[in-house]
Amino acid sequence: MSKILVFGHQNPDTDAIGAAIAFAHLQKELGKDTEAVALGAPSEETQYALDHFQLEAPRVVEKAGEATDVMLVDHNEFQQSIADIADVNILAVVDHHRIANFETANPLYYRAEPVGCTSTIVLKLYKEAEIDVPKQIAGIMLSAIISDTLLFKSPTCTKEDVNAATELAALAEVDLNEYGLAMLKAGTNLSDKSAETLLDLDAKSFPMGDKNVRIAQVNTVDLKEVFDRQAELETTMALENTKKGYDLFLLIATDILASNSELLVVGEPKEAVEAAFQTTLTNNRALLKGVVSRKKQVVPQLTEAFSN
The missing domain is CATH 3.10.310.20 (DHHA2 domain)
Structure with missing residues (x-):
């Protein structure tokens, strides 16, 4: 049986990649054969976070290929997903966006909450499963929350996001504000881009x-x-x-x-x-x-x- 692919949306941001890495790791701990992949290369901000926590970027894919089962994070709308999304079996979705243009032939696990970041929800799933969050995984989840909430300045930010980020910063052994500002600034270099x-x-x-x-x-x-x-x-x-x-x-x-x-x-x-x-x-x-x-x-x- 092929691996279960776990991925975020096209043109992935830090949460799309971070939540995929974290959720794939959780599912692997629960006995599933999962692999985090990405529907695009990481941005400079995301690469900064990956490098800081010594994580490899997920391999980039355009189609699920031989994989028949997938799990979605940080999106649900089909036009934002993998090219052959209509041809695969969706086992799970973890998301914090509106639900639109989405349907499945089979029952699935669906977790959607109105918080600022998907990784905030993924942290809850670790706790519910009583699985410890490794330092590197905590770091990439923290980075996702910082990115999605603009270091808590976004109106999408909730108390749950702040609490999750504080907990993850301790696990990742970083100063939340110092690291957060450095990461956000890493993603603002636009002058060399077409x-x-x-x-x-x-x-x-x-x-x-x-x-x-x-x-x-x-x-x-x-x-x-x-x-x-x-x-x-x-x-x-x-x-x-x-x-x-x-x-x-x-x-x-x-x-x-x-x-x-x-x-x-x-x-x-x-x-x-x-x-x-x-x-x-x-x-x-x-x-x-x-x-x-x-x-x-x-x-x-x-x-x-x-x-x-």
């Missing part, structure tokens, strides 16, 4: 009404550095819309120090974006004060706007 790479670092597609919306997010400590490349970014976003069939492409550049974001929009209908955020786009841009979370402060608002 427009294509920058727009694909952390991007997800969402069906909204009858439209296909692509939303990319990058973290930075210098919004000007991002928008000095506006013309190049707009050209690339327009090409992606044409090639991939997106109606609308949004780039959210988030200042991790100021906890604000600036929005760049290419495609139509732009009036839906203006309605969603109660703003007016100027030169295809708008400042979104206090917005840092795509999951809680962008996707729901856009979804509502497209349904009206």
Whole structure:
């Protein structure tokens, strides 16, 4: 029998990779033959965390291949998953996002909670199974929580995330705030990246009404550095819309120090974006004060706007 593949979403962030590593390890301790894989290469932020805790990056796959059984973490929507997701048997899902565009032929284990990070839920699963969390696994789970909550600044962050991170930091033997800031800054080096790479670092597609919306997010400590490349970014976003069939492409550049974001929009209908955020786009841009979370402060608002 082939291994059970455990993976997060396409264009994986630190939680998609970290939760996959942690959940695969837990399942292995429980007697399952699991392997953590990734649907893309780790970002600089994620690689920083992997290197710090001396973990190997999971191998990158596009299809499940010979594997017939899979487990999903940090996502459930099929368009964000592995290419042949409709052809495999989903044994389990652990997630903290909305549930949409998801169905299975067989019963499965499904754990979804409204917390800031999937790894917060995975820590609970370790405790429920009475399995100890190794230092390295604690470190990558901690990194995931720091990333998803922007070191607790995101509105998605809950008391459970803070408590989990505090516990994991002790197990990983790191100073939570010192390590967290260093890790987040490691992911903000954008100057050496092409427009294509920058727009694909952390991007997800969402069906909204009858439209296909692509939303990319990058973290930075210098919004000007991002928008000095506006013309190049707009050209690339327009090409992606044409090639991939997106109606609308949004780039959210988030200042991790100021906890604000600036929005760049290419495609139509732009009036839906203006309605969603109660703003007016100027030169295809708008400042979104206090917005840092795509999951809680962008996707729901856009979804509502497209349904009206």
